[in-house]
Amino acid sequence: MEAQQHFDVVIMGGGYAGNVQARHLTRKIPGIKVAVIDPRSDEKVASIHKIGESTVEIGAIFLSKELGLVDYLIENHLPKCGLAFHWPKDPAQTDSIDDYHSIWPPRFPKVGTFQVHRGKLERDLRAMNKADGVSFFQGKVKDFQMREDDEAHEVEIRVSGEGRIKLSADHLIDAASRAFLTGKKTDNIIHDPEDLYGLHTGAVWVRVKGVDRELFRKDPDPLKTATSHYYSTNHWFGHGHWFWMIPICDDSMSISIGAMFHHSEVDGSKLDRKEKFLDFVKSNHRALFDIVDSGEIEDFVYWKKPSHLCKQMFSKDNWYAIGDAAYFGDAFYSLGTTTIAFAVESVTEIIRAKHAGECPDSIEDKRSAYNDFNVYYGQTVMHLYRDHHKHLGNASAMSWRIYLEYMWWFGVWVPAFIGKWHLDPEFARATIRHCEKGFFKTMYDDFSRMIDEGRNAGFIDCYRADQLAFGYCPTDEHTEYMEDAIFEPQRLDIYTSLARTYFLTSLFVLKYQWKAFGLPGLLSPRTWRRSLRLLAKSGYMKMGSLRHRFENRGRPVSAAHAQQTQDFKDYVYKPNLQPWTSLAQPEQDETIDTLPRRVQEAAPSGIPSAPAGM
Numbered sequence: 001m002e003a004q005q006h007f008d009v010v011i012m013g014g015g016y017a018g019n020v021q022a023r024h025l026t027r028k029i030p031g032i033k034v035a036v037i038d039p040r041s042d043e044k045v046a047s048i049h050k051i052g053e054s055t056v057e058i059g060a061i062f063l064s065k066e067l068g069l070v071d072y073l074i075e076n077h078l079p080k081c082g083l084a085f086h087w088p089k090d091p092a093q094t095d096s097i098d099d100y101h102s103i104w105p106p107r108f109p110k111v112g113t114f115q116v117h118r119g120k121l122e123r124d125l126r127a128m129n130k131a132d133g134v135s136f137f138q139g140k141v142k143d144f145q146m147r148e149d150d151e152a153h154e155v156e157i158r159v160s161g162e163g164r165i166k167l168s169a170d171h172l173i174d175a176a177s178r179a180f181l182t183g184k185k186t187d188n189i190i191h192d193p194e195d196l197y198g199l200h201t202g203a204v205w206v207r208v209k210g211v212d213r214e215l216f217r218k219d220p221d222p223l224k225t226a227t228s229h230y231y232s233t234n235h236w237f238g239h240g241h242w243f244w245m246i247p248i249c250d251d252s253m254s255i256s257i258g259a260m261f262h263h264s265e266v267d268g269s270k271l272d273r274k275e276k277f278l279d280f281v282k283s284n285h286r287a288l289f290d291i292v293d294s295g296e297i298e299d300f301v302y303w304k305k306p307s308h309l310c311k312q313m314f315s316k317d318n319w320y321a322i323g324d325a326a327y328f329g330d331a332f333y334s335l336g337t338t339t340i341a342f343a344v345e346s347v348t349e350i351i352r353a354k355h356a357g358e359c360p361d362s363i364e365d366k367r368s369a370y371n372d373f374n375v376y377y378g379q380t381v382m383h384l385y386r387d388h389h390k391h392l393g394n395a396s397a398m399s400w401r402i403y404l405e406y407m408w409w410f411g412v413w414v415p416a417f418i419g420k421w422h423l424d425p426e427f428a429r430a431t432i433r434h435c436e437k438g439f440f441k442t443m444y445d446d447f448s449r450m451i452d453e454g455r456n457a458g459f460i461d462c463y464r465a466d467q468l469a470f471g472y473c474p475t476d477e478h479t480e481y482m483e484d485a486i487f488e489p490q491r492l493d494i495y496t497s498l499a500r501t502y503f504l505t506s507l508f509v510l511k512y513q514w515k516a517f518g519l520p521g522l523l524s525p526r527t528w529r530r531s532l533r534l535l536a537k538s539g540y541m542k543m544g545s546l547r548h549r550f551e552n553r554g555r556p557v558s559a560a561h562a563q564q565t566q567d568f569k570d571y572v573y574k575p576n577l578q579p580w581t582s583l584a585q586p587e588q589d590e591t592i593d594t595l596p597r598r599v600q601e602a603a604p605s606g607i608p609s610a611p612a613g614m
């Protein structure tokens with residue numbers, strides 16, 4: 001065995017989470033020594049079909065801004081046009097997309113999002129990390145010892161052709177996904193659906209190349225707005241399941257098509273082979289089947305039970321679990337890269353503070369707050385799928401559910417992430433204190449009751465501004481953070497966003513009760529209790545907003561803009577051009593006859609000579 005090598009950070013697993021963590025660490029902590037261990041070769045990484053192609057706002061802005069990859073993403077992957085949702089008007093007739101009730105995004109989102117080719121992205125991230133000095137070991141973690149307090153951890157790797165190598169590290173990150181390396185050693189993982197808010201799903205998918213995209217839509221943008229629905233993540237719903245359809249940027253413009261299904265409603269044993277899966281698609285979504293059938297299927301994957309949750313993510317003993325090593329719920333809303341963004345930024349900040357020798361008490365304060373926040377976010381993501389098995393196929397219930405969940409995504413989570421509020425320990429703890437799972441459960445119960453009673457609350461479109469009140473649209477932000485680029489940490493007024501989200505949610509409750517249950521629903525004391533509680537919380541958040549404004553009085557809304565304003569004070573307009581080529585400055589004795597043809601043509605006729613500097 002080779003002599004032991006020491007690193008500041010060893011990352012076990014170099015998939016998406018491991019690679020983005022390594023890049024984030026090297027960008028934020030100059031000189032940090034990082035090692036990544038993964039058994040797959042570069043060629044293997046690029047060629048595998050990995051799911052997780054669809055990014056949403058938080059995952060995408062993390063890649064674009066925090067990792068500095070925006071140009072790379074534009075040039076190597078695909079733009080994404082939000083999420084589109086389709087429910088069959090009649091499950092027995094699904095021949096074309098016109099047989100579905102649809103919610104279409106009318107424009108590309110303000111925060112640019114992407115459909116990424118996961119293999120390509122991971123291969124390229126790996127190359128960027130190597131170029132930035134990250135040590136890469138192509139091998140499998142054979143064993144490791146997690147030490148207590150600040151004692152170095154030890155990792156043993158088996159590298160093909162080289163035998164065993166031993167590494168030691170101040171910080172050990174488990175990004176090895178479902179190998180559950182730290183999870184097994186610490187009994188950290190929860191698999192039982194009872195502890196996952198009843199979530200008991202399976203996943204099955206294929207990648208298809210060379211499809212006839214006109215089978216989806218002849219006109220990619222029938223709403224006549226500037227977008228292409230082919231580039232959305234298209235969700236096709238049915239009873240107890242939903243399918244995704246995502247375009248992928250490769251030589252044959254493949255698409256990724258797959259389903260998440262609930263074992264209580266769909267018998268997984270009837271989906272676990274390609275032929276059975278195709279039969280299911282053909283019977284339940286003929287239009288989608290025709291798209292698959294027009295191309296060539298490249299692979300087939302079936303996972304019986306992908307969901308799990310962990311109890312701890314960031315230990316005081318300097319080990320961390322991120323990505324699927326920590327938790328995964330369901331692919332709905334494409335949240336994988338988002339959950340990783342929250343975790344990676346938290347881990348980097350803990351390690352940065354330790355590396356910088358900051359006060360141990362303040363580091364421990366951050367570590368415990370970040371751990372609790374990230375575990376809480378994992379539970380929140382899991383809760384987001386509660387009772388999906390009852391709701392997915394019902395267009396009315398799901399359209400209301402998506403509308404509500406979008407209100408909170410764009411009103412709470414996206415601005416919190418952009419404003420870096422999750423890195424403020426006080427805010428992270430307050431988020432947990434103000435947990436709204438109880439409220440969401442009451443809404444999910446009401447969606448179930450509506451379905452059980454055979455009622456219909458109509459169809460609500462989360463992209464329209466005429467569905468709730470005051471021209472509100474859930475995908476619009478509540479403050480000007482995009483326009484004014486208030487990106488400095490904790491500068492963005494998250495409290496205004498929270499106050500408006502609570503206020504509008506209280507209206508949502510009233511409107512839903514009225515639409516679903518009529519006057520008895522609207523007048524029920526339960527409805528008013530809920531609505532008034534949300535209003536009270538809105539008022540409370542408004543006070544937070546006033547405090548935030550007071551604390552930030554006199555501070556510019558954006559330091560960059562303030563600097564530009566300052567620089568502009570000395571600006572004086574000088575109405576002249578600088579000489580730009582020698583051709584434009586002919587010698588004093590040069591006549592027009594000796595000038596090149598281009599200059600002669602520009603001269604008015606009848607002028608015999610052209611003095612220099614004319």
Ligand SMILES: Cc1cc2nc3c(=O)[nH]c(=O)nc-3n(C[C@H](O)[C@H](O)[C@H](O)COP(=O)(O)OP(=O)(O)OC[C@H]3O[C@@H](n4cnc5c(N)ncnc54)[C@H](O)[C@@H]3O)c2cc1C
Pocket residue numbers: 012013014015016017018037038039040051052053054055056059139140141142175176177178179203204205258306322323324325328331334335336337338
């Ligand atoms: C069906 C489905 C659809 C999804 N769709 C989306 C989506 O559209 N958008 C989205 O954002 N997320 C999506 N996700 C989630 C997303 O795929 C994951 O969050 C993400 O891939 C997790 O990345 P990771 O790095 O943790 O795991 P991986 O990418 O799986 O990487 C783990 C790495 O660990 C390595 N490894 C394993 N064992 C060892 C060992 N012993 N030693 C060293 N290395 C090891 C592996 O080789 C691998 O490279 C989806 C998930 C599923 C199940």
